[in-house]
Amino acid sequence: MTSSPLSPTETLASARRTLRTEISALQALDDRLDASFHSAVQKILSCQGKVVVTGIGKSGHIGRKIAATLASTGTPAFFMHGVEAIHGDLGMLTAQDVVMAISYSGAAQELMTVLSVCKRMAIPIIAITGHPGSELAANADIHLNVHVDHEACPLNLAPTASTTATMALGDAIAVACLEARGFQAEDFALSHPGGALGRRLLTHVRDVMRSGEALPVVRESTPIPQALQEMSRKGMGMTIVINETRAPVGIFTDGDLRRLISREGDIRQLTVADGMSHNPKHVSANALAVEAATLMDTNHLTQVVVVDDHGLLIGALHMHDLMAAKVI
Incomplete structure (x- = not known):
């Protein structure tokens, strides 16, 4: 692999291409939102246990962030790595939980194993994939489509626009749940007692x-x-x-x-x-x-x-x- 230094103009042009590609992906996601999004939010709001977010690879990294955002905005949630799940961590699941499975391809075999266990336990599954016809999408209770026409990566290989769309969708779910619960700054402070807001709202x-x-x-x-x-x-x-x-x-x-x-x-x-x-x-x-x-x-x-x-x-x-x- 050889490297070729970019000029300042070329560097900025590359950055702008990436941003435009990801902005386009978010706009397409916005246009595609439908009743499935509402169903996913309602399923989470009615959950008596926790939202268990799972994924592997880049989807796992995004899933970890989504779980953290949900947990800090009033929706109990945690991340369960797809590989660790099939080697014992599935014991974390309860029948009161909701599973959010993230896989852009919708074909990750580890998640299919998780899905089968969830089916046996009658745990609702929200799948986030880029392929509505995938096995994961077809077998989930609710499917959210984060398909992108092209990754920002010029080789169309590295997950970039697709991970941006997935993270933004996770944020949208968290905010919709936050608003539905009437979550306030004081509630946010309770889960962030070590932060500046927590000190301001919890210190008497x-x-x-x-x-x-x-x-x-x-x-x-x-x-x-x-x-x-x-x-x-x-x-x-x-x-x-x-x-x-x-x-x-x-x-x-x-x-x-x-x-x-x-x-x-x-x-x-x-x-x-x-x-x-x-x-x-x-x-x-x-x-x-x-x-x-x-x-x-x-x-x-x-x-x-x-x-x-x-x-x-x-x-x-x-x-x-x-x-x-x-x-x-």
């Missing part, structure tokens, strides 16, 4: 707030020097001012300190009440941390007070806490 104020001994707290009558010691010990750049019922009535921040010095000069004999900001912004411990971030951003705050259902102080939140938790 109570998970990241400071409380107990870490909380800077003083009374209105506290002398400024003593309040500054509390602020320094707790490191939040402020102290919360509470009344006798532990309700927050004010907040004394670094900014309040600077303004008080500018106004009064000598502040050693003053109390917190002389310089605090009244009626501090607050948030519930049960609120999402991202809601607290929005409140702080809207009001140009670095800290916010956390209260319980009775309006009593239970914590405080600093912008740095949200950053450390990767909520923002």
Whole structure:
């Protein structure tokens, strides 16, 4: 095999030919969709077990991605390799499952063995092939046709346009099921707790707030020097001012300190009440941390007070806490 370097113009022309070929394959798939697609979606929605996606070769790689997309969007699913299936993994199947078998040729013998077992167990089979007359298509309960006129590969050998069409069809099935189930961002977060969306939608104020001994707290009558010691010990750049019922009535921040010095000069004999900001912004411990971030951003705050259902102080939140938790 000899290689011949392509010029920049030739490289871009090759890329555009590939993309145009695959776009054409997707357009043909779009035009070909019919009631079989609806039947496949309904079969999956009514499944009491899991969607078991199977395939070998490039179809197996695409099948693994389709199974992952289904699982992350509200449809329980997993991938079962066609070869491993006939060497023991068929034990994963139950009568409540639906099998999605992917083979462009529709003639993969491993999948035909899987099909025969599914028939004995009365497991519904959704076949995705490029040949409606194939053995797999003919024996499946539902067949979805991903035929392409030509692969993007100039030799018409390497699966390219056909795998693109199959993956897009899998996405279409997953999205249709997602919409039918009323799947929301909160549901997505539950299956992606380690991702950015999961952190934003699953992290509550109570998970990241400071409380107990870490909380800077003083009374209105506290002398400024003593309040500054509390602020320094707790490191939040402020102290919360509470009344006798532990309700927050004010907040004394670094900014309040600077303004008080500018106004009064000598502040050693003053109390917190002389310089605090009244009626501090607050948030519930049960609120999402991202809601607290929005409140702080809207009001140009670095800290916010956390209260319980009775309006009593239970914590405080600093912008740095949200950053450390990767909520923002």
